[in-house]
Amino acid sequence: MRYSLKLSFCLIFTFTLLLTSTLLAEINTDNKINFSSPSFIKNIIHEITGDDTIAFLGFNPQVEVIDSNLINAFAYGDKTVILTSALLKKIENKDELAFVIAHEVAHLSLNHGASPLQDAYVEHFSHELEADKFAIDLLKESNFKGIKSISFLSKLQKNIGTSEPKSTITNLEVRKAHIFHMFQ
Numbered sequence: 001m002r003y004s005l006k007l008s009f010c011l012i013f014t015f016t017l018l019l020t021s022t023l024l025a026e027i028n029t030d031n032k033i034n035f036s037s038p039s040f041i042k043n044i045i046h047e048i049t050g051d052d053t054i055a056f057l058g059f060n061p062q063v064e065v066i067d068s069n070l071i072n073a074f075a076y077g078d079k080t081v082i083l084t085s086a087l088l089k090k091i092e093n094k095d096e097l098a099f100v101i102a103h104e105v106a107h108l109s110l111n112h113g114a115s116p117l118q119d120a121y122v123e124h125f126s127h128e129l130e131a132d133k134f135a136i137d138l139l140k141e142s143n144f145k146g147i148k149s150i151s152f153l154s155k156l157q158k159n160i161g162t163s164e165p166k167s168t169i170t171n172l173e174v175r176k177a178h179i180f181h182m183f184q
């Protein structure tokens with residue numbers, strides 16, 4: 001059993017997310033589809049894994065949404081994926097949501113949170129690439145268009161605040177190229 005707090009900061013590298021933020025069941029968006037709806041998210045997971053998620057992944061991921069202005073998603077504990085409300089506002093279709101969830105599920109499946117960070121930057125970024133590969137492989141087995149993750153990451157790049165380190169932009173460029181390569 002692993003009890004230690006395990007966080008994988010993923011889409012952008014930020015360490016300021018407040019875990020004490022209120023958990024939201026629903027978030028109003030301008031989109032017709034409510035991407036934060038628990039049932040909608042659950043359906044996305046089933047579309048990725050098939051109906052028997054535990055048989056497919058070995059665990060049943062829980063997805064929670066927290067109210068935060070920071071665009072981010074991360075894996076938490078052994079089976080929880082946390083998405084921020086700000087991130088969900090940037091998500092425009094099921095393919096983008098499926099990629100985000102698959103990427104975080106990958107961190108959980110690959111047990112990325114359990115290894116001590118010797119070199120936080122290097123190890124973290126290699127985990128990002130591993131999680132992207134795992135996610136794209138998952139999506140290729142489903143009906144989702146994993147290729148759309150590239151334009152989604154571009155969209156995130158445009159929304160990164162000036163307070164973020166430049167390496168965040170660079171890392172997203174590398175991730176996009178890495179994903180693109182998987183479709184060649």
Ligand SMILES: [Zn+2]
Nearest residue numbers: 009010128131
């Ligand atoms: Zn990640």
